[in-house]
Amino acid sequence: MRSRYDVIVVGAGHAGTEAAAASARLGASTLLLTPDLARTGQMSCNPAIGGVAKGVVAREVDALGGIMGRATDASRIHFRMLNRSRGPAVWGPRAQCDRGLYPRAVRRLLDGTEGLDLFQDLVTELLPADAGLHGVRTRGGIEFEAGAVVVTAGTFLRGRIHVGGAAGVAAGRAGEAPSLELAEALEARGLEVRRFKTGTPPRVDGRTVDFTRVEEQPGDPVNFRFSYYHEEPALEQRPCWITWTGAELNQVVHRNLERSALYGGEISGRGPRYCPSIEDKIVRFPEARRHQVFLEPEGLETSELYVNGLSTSLPHEVQLEFLRTVPGLEEVRMTKAGYAIEYDFFPPHQLRHTLEVRGLRGLFFAGQINGTTGYEEAAGQGLVAGANAALRVQDRDPWVLGRDQAYIGVMIDDLVTKGVDEPYRLFTSRAEFRLLLRQDNADRRLGVMARDLGLLTSEQAGALDRRLGRVRRVTRWFQETALRPEDVRATLAEADSSAVTTSTRAGELLKRPGVSARALAEAGGAPFLGSEDSGLEDVLAAVEVELKYEGYVRREAERAEVLKEQAAFELAEDLPYADFKSLSFEAREKLGRIRPGSLAQAGRIPGVSPADLQNLVMEVRRLAAAGV
């Protein structure tokens, strides 16, 4: 007798842990399988969460009741709000975490999730689906069955690590075995497989760094939390350091270029352009005299430092040689060598927006195996896949996030619509509604939806209510409170803005360039200023964008409405695109391959023109009329 669950999640990385937690929160009995429970939620690369766009995703995951935000708050040892010099619309919270504490927090939150079982074993086989039930078999020969399976195997599928020009070693991460049988089992199901690569830089012993020769980069003193609903105790904070590479490093790299796995031709998979190795940077931008290097702490109880900016697949002795050309690192000892890893992924046009594999009902994919990179991207997908797996088993409607609702929605739509030709990472430029998708308002965008779906605990739902009430109150204060000229004289003068002669509403003054919401609230003695917590920061940021740039925000919202109308025009999955002769050949071919779910999605497929869309509407109507 095999043990039976509603949902099985394979892999306990950032996708798998969110998938398992979301599924269990929806009330599905859930099993999380992973070869090494001690590495649950492990950070394979830099122990940092967030950044521009990625930080928004971490908060979206939190707004949806996920664990990433809380785990980050609980393990954060350095924090900066990126783009703080710009408007709050593009602020990107980024935290450096303690590599050991982050997974511990993840594990604590998983253990506190009702209906979730963890089991340590490697999945080696996917058993043929039988009467709607999927089965998996582990290396230990144990079988489990479930109505839905979420696969989140990360970089482990036929993973191969390269250091130097040698042929490479089979591995899922440094020191961990790859997942070979599962890769084969999935390929045997008829799925298209391709290879990508990524890399990681060396780590060094902080006790051997000359800190007098590097520049300290302190964290922001702000009162910020990723989580909207919970307050984790704060840890002691650590600085990062900045140093620069110079001509000498270029020479070392050039001299050894053919010994790089990348340039020696050992690696064929494509890597991300935004995360190039130092070899890449030097070859592609030969005129750049220096490159920035960040030294980032790996934890509170270790002196190990992550050398951000020097990702490489050169042999370890070359790594040490070039490290020692960098100011501050002249005497450095390397603790871990950098490496490149190649792995299988499944081109994501094979998925639906729920991350269910097309044609394989009940099988879901999330994370790196969909061609993405990054913890946040993995977590966002995991949450969507896990929730939809549970909904599938419960026979409930699927749940899909729109491009106007969340960066997670942008990402998944990009993945299934456009596919990937390099590891996919989120950027603000991928979103057409940048002003709507902000880090301060993910709870307002997604909270109610999450609550109604069942993703929030009652405690979280209560916190959500309080937050929504607060935004309303503060917004109303700005809209209704008239400030006296003498009260705002200093504030306006500081912003180089002309003085007012009559009492003027705060919201009106906020529209002026350089005048901040906080300054006006202080000038007007706003009652909500008393409690200085992270929630207040969010609210002030929201008011600042939404009132100051009201016209722009409204315009984006209007464009989002147009998109929604197109999204409401559904396209059946079995449309005979090949017969739609009023469409261009390219459009017929692409539509037939991607099989978009809506007109809006069809319109985002490169090669499908506005004229094709119009004709598509006609063809679909004609078909419907003929069917009657």
Added chain:
Amino acid sequence: MTRIDTIAATSTAPGPGAVAVLRMSGNAAHAIASGLIESGGLPGAGRSAVRWLRDPARGERLDQAVVTVYAGPRSYTGEDLVELSGHGGPLAPQLLLEACLAGGARLAEPGEFTRRAYLNGKLDLVQAEAVLDLVEGRSPALHRAALNHLDRRLSMRLTDLRARVVGLEALLVQHIDFPDEDEPPVPLERIIDAGAAVVADLEQLLATAPEGELLRDGAVTVLAGPPNSGKSTLFNALLGAERAIVTPVPGTTRDAIEARVAIGGYPFLLVDTAGIRSEADEVERMGIEVAERYLAGADLILLCMDPEDGVHDIALTDLVGSISAPVIPLLTKSDLRQSSGRSLPALAGLDGVLPPIDVSAHTGHGLDELVAALPRLVFSGLVTASADVVLLTRRRHRHGVNTALAEVRAFGQALADGVPAEVASTHLRPAETALEGLLGVIQQDEVLDAVFREFCIGK
């Protein structure tokens, strides 16, 4: 490969002619043509050969023709295509066409070959429109503009402009998406300047629209004036044909008559109208109303007056005062008088009234001067521009460029007003979309490509 039905049509104009070309496109084009060939078989792709064609059913010879074979996608339509150049005349082309239809092709709808070329990505929308303009071929100037469009000159301008709008977004995003990189943010002035350059180019393009559109529509040139002043005679003279009835009786022309004519290489739509006067019978009254409507929509007015006729009707002066198009007073029937016409005190002070010209439709006196003046007045920009100037020739073009212009301008204004880049950039996507819509092609999102090309990213 998907099933594509095969279309056929005679591409040359019907009627007597040495050669008629039949074109056939679609999956079965090669097979159908091959079925007509008596011997020697279908030439290879990209080749032509002379073949006897016969009706496969009755075995009867149809014609001898040059058979040219193209294989998709390397053909005009992007599909398999065959051209049969046979003999012209009333019968031969028709027989060939019927044989192709009997072989399984279907008669092409008007413009369907070009439509397929567009749908198969062989032409963009602007090029496809140009093909239609070339076929209609109204004037040498439009022909020139259409050739430029077919040569992708306008398409390339639009593609380039769109790429530069994307580039603006890339300049902004470089530092928004990669704030911790080696590269410092792009200075705001550089972005504002780049935006201003795009605005200037869009404006320049837009400025060609009024004349460009007239190239397709023809400049509406209305002959107006008192009855019996010689309007219809002049109309006929400019056309070189007796289109309008001429009599010595005032009030002869009752309705408006339109005629297309190329003058100095530029297209005009000449309109002869009823003479305008205050006492008129009812039919004539209606004719006058029509004339007034034409005057309101005119690009140019030729105000015909016989100076010997004495006082000008007061209604006329009022009318001229209320219209916006330029007016050339023509002092007609110059052969009937010795000296040049008098000055026209009633009209002289009015805006847009040009110096009068003495003309005689009978002797041709002054007509050269008039014909030379017409293109310069309506197409002044084009007359002085070089032959390869790129024009907007359709309202669709003007509308798209105008939208893009308004957005990019608003973007620059917002940046100058201190609106943060990420907010101001809300204007850029609609601009891109407008330009894309003109070409009828959606392009891959290249903002990130542009960033990675230009900046060293990746810490």
